[in-house]
Amino acid sequence: MPTVAEPLGATVVDGGVTFAVHSRDAARIDLCLFDDNGKAETRRLPMRREAGDVHRVFVEGAGPGTRYGYRADGVHSPDHGLWFDPTKLLVDPYAKQLDRRFVHNVRLNRHGEDTADLVPKAIVTTDAPVSPVPPQFRPGGLVYEVAVRGFTMLHPDIPQDARGTIGALAHPSVIAHLKHIGVDAVELMPIVAWIDERHLPPLGLHNSWGYNPIALMALDPMLAPGGMSELAATVAALHAEGIGVILDLVFNHSGESDRFGTTLSMRGLDNLTYYRHGPGRPGELVNDTGCGNTIACAHPVVRRLILDSMRHFVRNAGVDGFRFDLATVLGREANGFDPKAALFSEMRTDPILSDRILIAEPWDIGPGGYQLGNFPAPFLEWNDRFRDGTRLFWRGDTDRLGAFATVLSGSADIFQHDGVTQTRSVNFVAAHDGFTLKDIVSHTQKHNEANGEHNRDGHDENHSWNNGVEGATGDPTVLSARKRDIKALLSSLFASKGTVLLTAGDEGGRSQKGNNNAYCQDNALTWLDWAKLDEDLIAHVAALADIRRRFSIFADPAFYHGKGDVEWRRLDGAPMQARDWQTPSASSLAMILNSPDAESGQTVRLAVCFNRSHETLPLSLPCVANKKWRSLLTGSSAEVTEVMPRSVDFLLA
Structure with a gap:
């Protein structure tokens, strides 16, 4: 440089x-x-x-x-x-x-x-460095995605004047909830200063996600009225409870937007340096982000700004790491995306940043923009193949069993190359962008009319289903079916190998009424209504988190090698054969694992049984030293001999 x-x-x-x-x-x-x-x-x-x-x-x-x-x-x-x-x-x-x-x-x-x-x-401020500590979070844990404002605006225990702020995350009631469901790190959606997209104010709408930044280091005054010290105090409070903090940063574009956008900072100071432009067409802003402009992350001056921003948050707040929105942009150099891009190398070798957690959203809309599996280690990567493969399996699509088993196993087809032995997958079923977990099982179509774009925005294909009724209903049969499916999706997520991501509120069945692009809804649609959360679902997530922590094989990033660590069987106990995998309508599976057990200190046999059919299926697993297979979810000591419809069970021998 x-x-x-x-x-x-x-x-x-x-x-x-x-x-x-x-x-x-x-x-x-x-x-x-x-x-x-x-x-x-x-x-x-x-x-x-x-x-x-x-x-x-x-x-x-x-x-x-x-x-x-x-x-x-x-x-x-x-x-x-x-x-x-x-x-x-x-x-x-x-x-x-x-x-x-x-x-x-x-x-x-x-x-x-x-x-x-x-x-x-x-x-003008002066730095106030915090005592450096190693990251609290390690790959394999549970990441909890949080929109700071919406997460705390309706929390009954938080004082009114503190709601919607970063400081509210340190409230004892919030921390108690995070610990109850086993959160290892909160991933804060953008908290630096942003501006509304220009079409929103005339509609009476406001950006509630923050993915439209202007200042890359300055916290948004609405979220952090106490400035950097508020963030540092919150990080310290979460660290004291063993919870890490990851910041979602947007270095791919800015809120200055396209040619008709605002002149607020980088555009007016040094447009040709800070933004990418068409070859030989300096007046044409490259739009690999879909947001009107693309930050020139390969330029030395811009790389320095990005690295200085990251150092600022580590040095002065002690954050554990970063998630990068549309991260392909960060590695796109003159000839396209390069996993050896200078910016990636500088992140990994910087003395302040080298031990921090790095998470990529490995795509953008530019040429060659989909780069899942191609980021350099130690980057973890959001895995949309897990999201789609899990949804399609549970929706009932045919020929999905093999793909489902692959993503459960850490997506070796994506990450196991060039001698790599560990997955870098971040598995998720739902995230801020798209349907909530409840809406996945309640809607077959998006319902974004409130966004003012005549329902044209947002993804059309969501791999979702509605259990017989579109949207809200009072039918107890439909509601029961939806809860059953939510539990199955959650269980599949927690049974997967790699890091897992859960979006705040999905553990309690939150809904956005079918809006799959709610970035502009800073209102009750996106504010988490704590009073309406489903305590039974929350208890289910807490139980899943306990299982995941007790049996380390799930968080262990090493790929299954099939030699004593995993067996794939039918529910009748027979080993899976090629014809079983290839049966188009195949709908059940037993994943039998040998895992260290933190409770006994021994290596034990653990079975995860999946049944997406609408029928109860008999279960007959191999005997283990005359022990009974009992459910870890029900707590019953009775032997399990069947798997309920549309369910996942964790069994210990």
Whole structure:
């Protein structure tokens, strides 16, 4: 990486503050200082261009709490990728705190209209490093995906003024719930400052997921009114209970969007550096993300910003790792996706980041965008093959038994190559993007009318089913069937080899009324109604988590090799033969494992029995030293001789 003058951003030094920002093409950059309310500009200072295209100025007497922004002057020629407009106040890409949220306004994308009254001001801060600790989370554990605001807005035990904040996650009632269901790490959906997509305000809607960032280091003031110290305190509280914290970061695009989007930060400072453009067409923004622009992650300046952002969260909050949205973008270089991309190498070798958990969403919509299984170790990868294979099996599709067994086993067909012996799969049945777990078994079609796009948004194919009635119903037979299917899906997830992901509220049967793209529903549709959670489902998840922790073979990333660790049998006890796997209507399976048992300290025989049919099936498993096969889910000491319809049972001999 070329030498870049240090440091970037606002740095408190003896006697004042040094401000530094990168721009290759700006003719001039001014630092703008504001009063304590962030309303009146008090000084405007020209910055000096230094080596490496860094513009720098020292402000004597400034200190923590100083509010500031930049203005960049130069050629304004969008057709040539140049968006300089000194009327636009610009947020420092290295801003670590903002005085307010971003609010969309048409003036933000109009050339020549001043935006100082609209744009948040960056606030000068000093770092407050936390004591470094090894990550609390290890691959193989349970990751719990959380949208901070929606998760706590309706929690009855959290004070009203704390609801919807990062700090609310440290409330004893929240931690008690996390521990009850066996959470090993919370994965926080984006918490840095974002802006609504421009079509949402006229519809009266707001982005509730946060996947539209402007500032990559500054926490959103709505989620973290206490700033970085609030995040650090929450991480510490969760760590004290053995729960890790993973941040979902968006480095693939920004909320400045397409050519008709806003000019708020990187676009106005250095558009041709920060974003990718068509070959020979600098006015054409590459859109490998579907969000209007694509961050140029291969550029040294951008790589530095990404790495500095990650270091910031580790050093000052102690987070355990990161999940990267549309992560193919991070490894896309001049000739396409490269698992040896410089950014990946720098993450793995950085002294602050090298031991952190790294999780990739291994796809985008660009050419060659689907890269499941191709990220370099130690990246874990979201496995949509597990999601789809599990849904299709339980929906009743034919010829699905073999594929289902493959994903249960860690997806060796995807990850076991080049001598690799361990899976890096993150298994999930439902996530923030798509149907909730309950909606998978309650809807055959998406119902996104509330999003204001005439139900055109969101995926059309969800591999879902409704158990006879579309959507809400009071029919007890249908409701019973849906709960049974939810339990089967959850059990399949917890019986899988690799890391498992559960989205907050799915353990209690939350619904979004069939909306599979609820990013713009910051309201009761996405806020978790704790009073309506199904306690029986929660108890089921807690039991599954206990089983998974007791028997380490599930979390062990080593692939099954079939020599004493796993046997595949029919429910009548006979070994599975080729004809059994190939029977199109095959609907049952017993996975018999030899696993260490944390309770006895011995290696024991454990059977996981799957029955997707609508009939009770007899069970006859091989004898183990004259022991009875008994259910770990029911707690009964009686021998299990049948498997109930549409169910999964865990049996110990």
